[in-house]
Amino acid sequence: MRFKDKVAIVTGGGSGIGEGAVRRLHREGATVVIADIRPEAAQAVADDLGDPARAIVREVNVLDNEALAALVDESAARFGRLDLLVNNAGMGSFGKVTQIDLAHWREVMAVDVESVFWASRTAIPHLEKTRGAIVNVASASGVAADYGFAAYNAAKAAVINLTRAMAIDHAPLVRVNAVSPGLTRTPLAVGLLDNPDVMAAYDGVLPMGRxxxxxxxAAAIAFLGSDDASYVNGHNLVVDGGMTAHTGQPNFSRILGDASHLDQAESAFRG
Ligand SMILES: NC(=O)c1ccc[n+]([C@@H]2O[C@H](COP(=O)([O-])OP(=O)(O)OC[C@H]3O[C@@H](n4cnc5c(N)ncnc54)[C@H](O)[C@@H]3O)[C@@H](O)[C@H]2O)c1
Structure with a gap:
C-alpha cells in the first residue's frame, strides 16, 4: 500500500497505459483522479473499480491549458493534497517531415509536450507541499528514431529531456522521472499489433518476443511515483523488453547458429 492516503492524477487514464496506472495506484491505496478527453472511458474504469470515493472522473482535453490547470488545482483543493502527477495522455503520429504539415506538427507538440509542461507547471507548487513526484510517459521512440515517426520522435525526446530539466530544477522537493514504454498492448498500438506484416517485422526486434x-x-510508473524511488530523480526508465538494448546488427545467433555451431560461427565471423 505505497499510496495509502495519497492523491494522484493520471491524464489519459481512461484507456491503455493510463488505465493500467490508475488500476495499480488505486490498488496500492491512492485516491486517483482519472482525467481523460473521453469521460465515458474514464467512467467505465471508475465503475469497474467500484470505489467512487477513491476513483474520480474528470473530463479534460490536455490541449486546453485552462482546463488542465483547473483539473490540477481543483483536484488538490478537493482532496487537500496532491502527491503524484502522471502525465500520460499523448498522441501518436506517422510521417516524415516532408509528409506532415505544420498544423499536425503543432498538434503533436501540444498534446505530447506542451501538456506535460503546463500540467507540471501547475502541479509543482502543490507537489512541493507533499514532497511529491511527477512521472511522464515518454516512449522508446524518444530514445532513438523510427522510420516515418518524425514528430513523435521529436516530441517524446523533448519529454525525456524536459523530465531531466524539471528534475534538477525542482529537487529536492519534487522528484521528476519518465517511463519510456516500447510496444505495449493498448488501443493506440492496435494498428501495429493487428498488422501481421508489422508483427512479422518485429520478430527478432523484441527480445521478449511479445x-x-x-x-x-504501470508497475514502473508506480515504482517511480512511490517512496521506493525516493532517490531516483531525472531518470528515464525504458520498459521495452530490451528492444533498444539492441545495436540493430543482424541476429548472428539465429543466422550462424548457437553453441552447437560455434566453430562455424567463429569462422564466419573471421571471414
Ligand atoms: N502503446 C504503446 O505501444 C506506447 C508505446 C510508447 C509510449 N506510449 C505512450 O503512452 C501514452 C498512453 O498511450 P496508450 O498506448 O495507453 O494510448 P491509448 O489510446 O490506449 O490511451 C490514451 C488515452 O488518452 C486519452 N487522450 C488522448 N488524447 C487526449 C487529450 N488531448 N486529452 C486528454 N486525454 C486524451 C484517450 O482518450 C485515451 O483514453 C501516450 O503518451 C503514448 O505516446 C504508448
Missing part, C-alpha cells in the same frame, strides 16, 4: 502488457508499464 508486446508489453499495460500492467507492466
Amino acid at each position: 508486446a508489453a502488457e499495460t500492467s507492466e508499464i
Whole structure:
C-alpha cells in the first residue's frame, strides 16, 4: 500500500497505459483522479473499480491549458493534497517531415509536450507541499528514431529531456522521472499489433518476443511515483523488453547458429 492516503492524477487514464496506472495506484491505496478527453472511458474504469470515493472522473482535453490547470488545482483543493502527477495522455503520429504539415506538427507538440509542461507547471507548487513526484510517459521512440515517426520522435525526446530539466530544477522537493514504454498492448498500438506484416517485422526486434502488457508499464510508473524511488530523480526508465538494448546488427545467433555451431560461427565471423 505505497499510496495509502495519497492523491494522484493520471491524464489519459481512461484507456491503455493510463488505465493500467490508475488500476495499480488505486490498488496500492491512492485516491486517483482519472482525467481523460473521453469521460465515458474514464467512467467505465471508475465503475469497474467500484470505489467512487477513491476513483474520480474528470473530463479534460490536455490541449486546453485552462482546463488542465483547473483539473490540477481543483483536484488538490478537493482532496487537500496532491502527491503524484502522471502525465500520460499523448498522441501518436506517422510521417516524415516532408509528409506532415505544420498544423499536425503543432498538434503533436501540444498534446505530447506542451501538456506535460503546463500540467507540471501547475502541479509543482502543490507537489512541493507533499514532497511529491511527477512521472511522464515518454516512449522508446524518444530514445532513438523510427522510420516515418518524425514528430513523435521529436516530441517524446523533448519529454525525456524536459523530465531531466524539471528534475534538477525542482529537487529536492519534487522528484521528476519518465517511463519510456516500447510496444505495449493498448488501443493506440492496435494498428501495429493487428498488422501481421508489422508483427512479422518485429520478430527478432523484441527480445521478449511479445508486446508489453499495460500492467507492466504501470508497475514502473508506480515504482517511480512511490517512496521506493525516493532517490531516483531525472531518470528515464525504458520498459521495452530490451528492444533498444539492441545495436540493430543482424541476429548472428539465429543466422550462424548457437553453441552447437560455434566453430562455424567463429569462422564466419573471421571471414
Ligand atoms: N502503446 C504503446 O505501444 C506506447 C508505446 C510508447 C509510449 N506510449 C505512450 O503512452 C501514452 C498512453 O498511450 P496508450 O498506448 O495507453 O494510448 P491509448 O489510446 O490506449 O490511451 C490514451 C488515452 O488518452 C486519452 N487522450 C488522448 N488524447 C487526449 C487529450 N488531448 N486529452 C486528454 N486525454 C486524451 C484517450 O482518450 C485515451 O483514453 C501516450 O503518451 C503514448 O505516446 C504508448
